[in-house]
């Protein structure tokens with residue numbers, strides 16, 4: 001199991017500890033919802049099936065996949081995925097076979113486009129809603145656009161925030177160039193039954209931004 005090996009190399013024993021912890025929680029009569037989050041990397045893309053197998057061994061724990069996004073440099077990073085992404089499809093097939101719930105088909109489609117280096121033209125739901133604050137207080141536009149809006153400790157941060165929203169408002173309609181190469185599926189929420197909420201929410205956000213004088 002290559003994916004396990006990599007984690008064990010970084011911190012031997014940590015993976016087994018995590019799995020044992022999940023088992024202990026699952027053994028309790030009342031336990032919280034548990035999910036496994038798996039970041040797709042070149043190092044594990046050919047062995048994603050092992051995570052689905054692990055889920056099966058644990059009785060069918062939900063598994064959420066997303067490709068690696070590097071804060072501030074995700075879209076511009078030199079990190080390029082290898083061209084063989086067949087492991088992603090094999091993993092999906094196995095999940096279907098075992099009836100394991102994983103990331104939605106709509107998100108998987110987005111992830112596939114990202115891995116194939118194709119443009120993703122889709123509104124972002126996260127923008128305006130989430131604020132990414134570094135330990136020093138610097139606020140980043142989002143997970144992937146390499147831009148610092150300002151610092152939460154700045155007295156005029158509200159102005160900086162609205163200026164950034166106005167400058168990047170195309171994010172809300174999916175037309176911002178930097179977003180075309182963003183594979184972070186959770187920021188878009190393309191899932192059936194959710195995309196129309198994103199569209200509506202973003203229309204309201206856009207109208208709000210445009211009603212402000214921060215241009």
Ligand code: SF4
Pocket residue numbers: 123124125126127141142143144145171178179182183184187188
């Ligand atoms: S879709 Fe655009 S705004 Fe949203 S997280 Fe990705 S790069 Fe950032």
